[in-house]
Amino acid sequence: MNGPKLPLTKNIEIGRAPFTLAQYQAAGGYVSVTKALAMEPKAVREQVKDSGLGGRGGAGFNTGLKWSFVPEPDGGPRYLVVNGDEMEPGTFKDRLLMEYDPHLLVEGVITSSIAIQASQAYIFLRGEYKAAEKALQQAIKEAYEAGFLGKNIQGSNFSLDLCLHTSAGRYICGEETALINALEGKRANPRFKPPFPQVSGLWGRPTVVNNVETICNVPGIISYGVEWFKSLGINGQTGTRISGVSGRVKNPGCWEMPVGTTFRTLFEDFAGGMLDGYEMKAFLPGGGSTDFLLPEHLDLPMIPGDVAKAGSRLGTSLIMVLDDKTCPIGCIENLMKFFAHESCGWCTPCRDGLPWTEHMMHKLETGTGSMEDIERLEEMTRYMAPGNTFCALAPGAAEPLQSGLKHFRDEFIEHVQHGCKYKQH
Amino acid sequence: MSNIIASTAPKARALTPEEIHEIEHEKTHYPYAQAVGLEALKIVQKYQGWVSDESLLAVAEYLDLAPDELEGVATFFNMIFRRPVGRHVIQFCDSVACWMLGCDSLKGHITSTLGIEYGETTADNMFTLIPVPCLGDCDKAPVLQVGDVVYRNLTPEKIDQIIADLRAQA
Ligand SMILES: Cc1cc2nc3c(=O)[nH]c(=O)nc-3n(C[C@H](O)[C@H](O)[C@H](O)COP(=O)(O)O)c2cc1C
Ligand code: SF4
Numbered sequence: 001m002n003g004p005k006l007p008l009t010k011n012i013e014i015g016r017a018p019f020t021l022a023q024y025q026a027a028g029g030y031v032s033v034t035k036a037l038a039m040e041p042k043a044v045r046e047q048v049k050d051s052g053l054g055g056r057g058g059a060g061f062n063t064g065l066k067w068s069f070v071p072e073p074d075g076g077p078r079y080l081v082v083n084g085d086e087m088e089p090g091t092f093k094d095r096l097l098m099e100y101d102p103h104l105l106v107e108g109v110i111t112s113s114i115a116i117q118a119s120q121a122y123i124f125l126r127g128e129y130k131a132a133e134k135a136l137q138q139a140i141k142e143a144y145e146a147g148f149l150g151k152n153i154q155g156s157n158f159s160l161d162l163c164l165h166t167s168a169g170r171y172i173c174g175e176e177t178a179l180i181n182a183l184e185g186k187r188a189n190p191r192f193k194p195p196f197p198q199v200s201g202l203w204g205r206p207t208v209v210n211n212v213e214t215i216c217n218v219p220g221i222i223s224y225g226v227e228w229f230k231s232l233g234i235n236g237q238t239g240t241r242i243s244g245v246s247g248r249v250k251n252p253g254c255w256e257m258p259v260g261t262t263f264r265t266l267f268e269d270f271a272g273g274m275l276d277g278y279e280m281k282a283f284l285p286g287g288g289s290t291d292f293l294l295p296e297h298l299d300l301p302m303i304p305g306d307v308a309k310a311g312s313r314l315g316t317s318l319i320m321v322l323d324d325k326t327c328p329i330g331c332i333e334n335l336m337k338f339f340a341h342e343s344c345g346w347c348t349p350c351r352d353g354l355p356w357t358e359h360m361m362h363k364l365e366t367g368t369g370s371m372e373d374i375e376r377l378e379e380m381t382r383y384m385a386p387g388n389t390f391c392a393l394a395p396g397a398a399e400p401l402q403s404g405l406k407h408f409r410d411e412f413i414e415h416v417q418h419g420c421k422y423k424q425h
Numbered sequence: 426m427s428n429i430i431a432s433t434a435p436k437a438r439a440l441t442p443e444e445i446h447e448i449e450h451e452k453t454h455y456p457y458a459q460a461v462g463l464e465a466l467k468i469v470q471k472y473q474g475w476v477s478d479e480s481l482l483a484v485a486e487y488l489d490l491a492p493d494e495l496e497g498v499a500t501f502f503n504m505i506f507r508r509p510v511g512r513h514v515i516q517f518c519d520s521v522a523c524w525m526l527g528c529d530s531l532k533g534h535i536t537s538t539l540g541i542e543y544g545e546t547t548a549d550n551m552f553t554l555i556p557v558p559c560l561g562d563c564d565k566a567p568v569l570q571v572g573d574v575v576y577r578n579l580t581p582e583k584i585d586q587i588i589a590d591l592r593a594q595a
Contacts, residue, residue, distance in 0.1 A: 168502035185460035246563035
């Protein structure tokens with residue numbers, strides 16, 4: 001079936017106000033709602049599963065499969081929660097989608113809610129995203145007025161309310177069970193899993209938490225079909241996703257491209273390569289909580305499995321480039337400070353380990369570190385390894401550290417012997 | 426002893442009609458009072474600038490929540506201010522993408538211009554400086570946010586201009 005090549009960004013034009021509902025509908029919008037209302041909810045879920053759509057929040061889990069764990073309706077409330085907390089260092093894609101095409105997200109919410117038979121949806125938006133808040137408020141209002149939200153949507157038996165929740169801050173709120181606690185008005189410590197949110201989430205009821213970009217993919221799949229979605233990807237992948245580049249490159253930004261595009265295409269063709277006078281030393285492939293990769297990895301396709309084989313994670317697929325004139329030790333110190341500050345304080349390796357890690361990185365960076373600190377840092381990455389903490393924050397924090405210790409070992413030792421030689425910070 | 430505590434302990438203030446109106450509206454979005462609690466703190470802060478002990482107690486009383494628990498919530502979230510802040514809160518991004526593009530020296534510039542460190546407010550109550558996790562604008566780093574406005578591709582000169590403009594606004 002025919003359909004757009006860039007379904008996530010086709011309505012986006014930087015500098016122009018987002019489409020109103022009328023404009024959005026004229027561009028083919030809200031078709032998926034009408035279609036989904038005429039389908040069995042299970043068939044909607046199956047299509048999303050068959051499309052191969054993987055979560056865009058960082059872990060890449062098959063979305064349709066995630067939905068399939070929601071139990072059959074029992075008459076009680078069920079929730080869809082959109083994760084718009086975007087705070088992963090170096091990630092700026094959901095901001096684009098929400099500020100510039102809010103109706104795409106609203107349509108995705110409705111169609112996804114039909115699929116899992118949710119009765120109430122929340123968009124959990126980070127509090128600082130004021131422009132996105134305004135755009136979404138307007139889109140939600142229009143959708144209510146046009147009968148796409150509220151009771152008996154488009155004359156069907158299906159009813160849905162959508163509430164925009166603006167968060168009161170903290171990176172940990174992006175972790176899906178912490179997010180649920182925050183929505184309930186509690187301290188945002190993560191919850192023990194199992195039970196998974198699909199079974200027992202918000203107020204103990206079945207809940208699906210999905211990233212903004214994930215949900216924005218759903219309208220296309222239902223409107224234009226699974227085969228169309230599959231035809232969008234390259235290197236054996238399906239669909240498109242938003243990838244981007246920050247750091248000292250010629251043209252930093254984010255763009256929609258086929259899933260399976262290589263880092264090199266992103267870095268050279270889209271971002272224009274490094275600024276004159278700078279070279280790439282390494283890059284973080286998908287946020288602050290991913291392992292550094294090296295220039296030799298640029299030809300990898302941005303596919304979770306391939307990136308994992310190279311020793312990292314695709315994460316959010318927005319890469320941060322570390323150049324040759326910026327200190328890698330200082331960079332890691334900055335990341336450790338971030339994670340130490342954002343730890344929710346629940347478990348020891350994270351609450352106590354991260355400030356200690358930050359302290360040792362600071363010593364190294366300021367020329368007072370020792371070889372023993374380097375050994376201790378290695379030890380820290382083991383304490384923070386997956387399975388030793390309550391959530392993925394600490395293991396994520398360990399990733400740039402452990403890969404930094406591997407790739408920049410000489411620079412760690414040089415910092416012990418001679419202090420920091422870099423001028424630019 | 427108990428007398429002394431009782432006489433100095435803060436008491437709930439009366440919520441304003443506007444605050445009550447907005448809190449009542451939030452009740453329609455969430456089925457439990459606890460969830461409304463966090464929203465109510467945000468509402469109170471919107472009108473008062475920050476959440477004083479008196480405000481916190483007022484919210485707890487109004488929604489029948491345990492004040493200690495609400496305090497635990499209020500102090501968890503970094504956008505709830507439990508101390509007074511200046512007219513303009515400068516949310517300064519010092520996460521890694523901004524750091525790589527030199528935000529440390531920009532922070533130094535703000536600190537020396539305004540004479541305040543993170544968490545402090547200028548003597549004229551005009552500015553408070555706080556760090557903020559990655560503002561999600563990394564292709565335009567370094568960035569900072571004041572109220573609804575994000576300032577991008579910062580330089581020392583731009584920061585001087587921002588501060589001058591905000592002062593003039595007041
Ligand atoms: C510390 C931490 C922060 C996270 N922050 C976000 C976030 O801001 N946005 C997001 O979509 N997912 C975030 N995640 C991932 C979510 O827990 C969850 O996996 C995701 O929202 C699921 O959506 P998806 O299946 O559509 O990818 C975070 C995870 C952790 C451990
Ligand atoms: S790993 Fe860190 S953020 Fe996660 S639960 Fe433990 S203390 Fe909290």
